[in-house]
Amino acid sequence: MSLSIKLCHPLDNNTASAFVLELDLMLSIKEHVVGVFGDSGAGKSTLLKHIAGIVQTRGKQIVYYQDDITALLPEHSPCCYQNQHGYLFSHLTVKQNLALVLRHGNYSDTVPFTFDEVIKWCNLLPLLEQNISTLSGGEIQRIAFARSLLSGKSLILLDEPFSALDWQTREQMLRLLPWLKANYGIEFIIVSHSLRELSLVASYIVILKQGKVIKHGVSNEIITRYSQGHGQQAVTALRGKVIEHIEKYQLAKVLLDGENEQAVTVHANDMYQGNVLLSLNANKVSLSKTKPSLTSIVNLLKVTVRKIERQPSAALITLALNEQLILAEISLMSLDKLTLAIDEQVYAQFKVL
Known part of the structure; x- marks a missing residue:
């Protein structure tokens, strides 16, 4: 140390x-x-x-x-x-x-x-x-x-x-x-x-x-x-590594840490390199039981439900991506509609960070 x-x-x-x-x-x-x-x-x-x-x-x-x-x-x-x-x-x-x-x-x-x-x-x-x-x-x-x-x-x-x-x-x-x-x-x-x-x-x-x-x-x-x-606002800090810059759109692809390799797209300049942290607000994450197609939402991760917490005005879902955790805040109506279960695999989607 x-x-x-x-x-x-x-x-x-x-x-x-x-x-x-x-x-x-x-x-x-x-x-x-x-x-x-x-x-x-x-x-x-x-x-x-x-x-x-x-x-x-x-x-x-x-x-x-x-x-x-x-x-x-x-x-x-x-x-x-x-x-x-x-x-x-x-x-x-x-x-x-x-x-x-x-x-x-x-x-x-x-x-x-x-x-x-x-x-x-x-x-x-x-x-x-x-x-x-x-x-x-x-x-x-x-x-x-x-x-x-x-x-x-x-x-x-x-x-x-x-x-x-x-x-x-x-x-x-x-x-x-x-x-x-x-x-x-x-x-x-x-x-x-x-x-x-x-x-x-x-x-x-x-x-x-x-x-x-x-x-x-x-x-x-x-x-x-x-x-x-x-x-505090529910938020996730994700670890990853920049693997590609998309200069045309001033974006970068970040490979998230873990064995199951999944990447996300973020806003970036040429100083955004190497190992990085990504901040993801829980209320910006939506969930789907089936893989979405033809959507404007750029980032899509296959994750596992670890915890479901029903709160007075919303539901806070803890998701696992390899050893990293992600929080999703969804409405109570969406929670009832999805009928999520612990250890179920779902898709988390969110816009460019």
Whole structure:
């Protein structure tokens, strides 16, 4: 494992909701983009600040690969912490803010990409000469992410980094993370209140509740099971590998993990390569007992019914595709019409992702 975390840190001691952030966790951040999920006040941000060296306390040990980084100050740590506020210098331009980290950062000589590449990825070219004080919260978050990349640090800790962005732009930024990891070896831990957001980017999930890890594991199982309730939209995170780009339509074919090889079609650009995660909302999935033909619905998967949960306003069906799970939310009328049975094979269909 590439990151070992041992913590025992009392939180909010002067309030009725006091608890202890207590962890003994080993994470393979070399293999996974790690997502941390939990309610407000669960200890997510404090965890990242401990890893980065911003918060110090007794009863703590952070080992990054073979190096004990417990006592390192933030400027000397190989970890870069970025929160949702950005904290840029408001009297400087965007370009001047980014130049500061290149000029004064302790790791700036290890940046594996160019300044211009980062500007392109974060779509900052039109903003370079503007003062920070004139920009929106979403623009500031994109600039802060560019600054994190230009820090040259190998592990970037992201605390709700794109919360001010519209969903389309947020999705574009999130998809950068696994691509940067695959192509440049940058490691990421990202905190979010949204399992839908984490389903796009995190292949391993840690769930915190009142300072304790209550679940952790690969994202398909954790997100699929935990998004059923807890105030979250039911969503699935599917693992796969890009096998073909259809440039004419700006689409790609993704072969889903598992022995029974099945592929789906997704919207993609030329940066969408290699192993990927697909986020599929349960209410976008329809079911059929027979194989549909002559339909505009592009994606069709043969799956097995594993669980049927009748809810007050809809039915939530858990489906198995090899070892991966998929959720489908259908109407109660459709459930009665289909008369589904456990272990029955059906077809799940959904539009281009």
